[in-house]
Amino acid sequence: MFSLDTAASPPPDPRQALARADALCQERGVRLTELRRRVLEILWNSPTPLGAYAILDVLREDGRTGAPPTVYRALEFLLEQGLIHRLTSQSMFTGCRQPGSRHDGQFLICQDCGQVDELNNPAIEELLRAEAAAREFEALAQRVEVLGRCPDCRRGAIDHAA
Known part of the structure; x- marks a missing residue:
């Protein structure tokens, strides 16, 4: 697992x-x-x-x-x-953030302020490779970008709504 x-x-x-x-x-x-x-x-x-x-x-x-x-x-x-x-x-x-190792990375991108958090989770990379292989798909690169709201912007939205 x-x-x-x-x-x-x-x-x-x-x-x-x-x-x-x-x-x-x-x-x-x-x-x-x-x-x-x-x-x-x-x-x-x-x-x-x-x-x-x-x-x-x-x-x-x-x-x-x-x-x-x-x-x-x-x-x-x-x-x-x-x-x-x-x-x-x-x-x-x-x-x-980890320039010594080759990786595609995973990114959390805040749609409000533009902040980006880089995850670099090898388990996510391996899961995507395994899922691609199970479908006989040759993955040449992985780039995971998750769009959402960072904690600061979420707090700001909650504060403004109150």
């Missing part, structure tokens, strides 16, 4: 996340260029996921010039290295 331990990992300090990304890229022999690092930093410093154009806006506020393809190339590199996740339902990106 699968263990459904749903405890999410707390978000790391952005400085720790960047240091971990630097170390992983060095171990893998790939370059975390200044732009790629800045894109990752922007994602980690944002309280909610961001789209490519929002990232481009922050880069322009920094005084950098660039076009969307530049940001998309940086995002593609960060995705390939497992340093960020693409939230398909939102067309946005968020930092990965």
Whole structure:
């Protein structure tokens, strides 16, 4: 039987996340260029996921010039290295809380405030693999995104209703 331990990992300090990304890229022999690092930093410093154009806006506020393809190339590199996740339902990106291990992750997305909680529960991944295999379906990727309301927004809705 699968263990459904749903405890999410707390978000790391952005400085720790960047240091971990630097170390992983060095171990893998790939370059975390200044732009790629800045894109990752922007994602980690944002309280909610961001789209490519929002990232481009922050880069322009920094005084950098660039076009969307530049940001998309940086995002593609960060995705390939497992340093960020693409939230398909939102067309946005968020930092990965466990960048040392390859995984697709499961995400709880608050529809009110945009907060995202990353679960990374291997039991859920295994259950989905087993269900796919039982149906002779070849699963190439798993991306579970659950849309709902976070505890803070639920409390706010309850407070406003009272």
